Amino acid sequence: MERIPILKMGRYLLVTIQVDMHDRLALALQDDLTTRIVDASAKAVLIDISALEIVDSFIGRMIANIAAMSSVLDAETVVVGMRPAVAITLVELGLPLKGVRTALNVEHGMALLKARLLMHDEEDDDHPAR
């Protein structure tokens, strides 16, 4: 079966969705990402959806699930590059993606994740015994 590739870069996982995903492909990505977060000890996940022409309730739910699962696994997720027409449609559909961190583009998303990781590291330094 086809798969959406997941790239590892240090503590980051990077995903760029560049195809119109059918539902099983979206579910496979959700499973693969959760597994990779653990296997790679990743602390941050960046998902670029700038190529997605629509986000319907299924893909929206997948994005929210990935954010929730990665948070349980002690990793931060940021979704970047949502098109304005997609954002308008999502809200009208009734799915405002609460609890999902977003950024305008990859650059802003990476800056946000870096800042979060830095904060995370400092917290660890404050409590070396933990």
Added chain:
Amino acid sequence: MTILHVEEQPIRSSEDVVRVRQAVRARAVQSGFSLIDQTKLVTAASELARNALEHGGGGTMRLELLNDGIRRAVRLTFEDHGPGIADVALALKDGYSTGGGLGLGLGGARRLSSEFDIVSSPGQGTRVTIARWR
């Protein structure tokens, strides 16, 4: 009102749902829809195609291009021969779902369309028609 074009798409797999989206997108572009209107129509079509597949056991989409002399529209009719819906008003409520979904499909598709009609009864399948004018 003139019907300029009619086509049908089968909905039997999740790949067919993607094909439905692509067909609707192509006709919305051809009809001169704005990017936001295209996106709303394609998203509504995706929800209804998935409903026909998941709840109706598969079905068809009929796509029609309409012209009333002044404006153009894309009208989509999703039909399945599944178990049907006992309480249509309840099914249209956000958050109500008999599947594993979020229950946003029907209500969301209605909000994203300029016209919405649903005919369903238990054992008779379901037919949902939406249209968007420009």
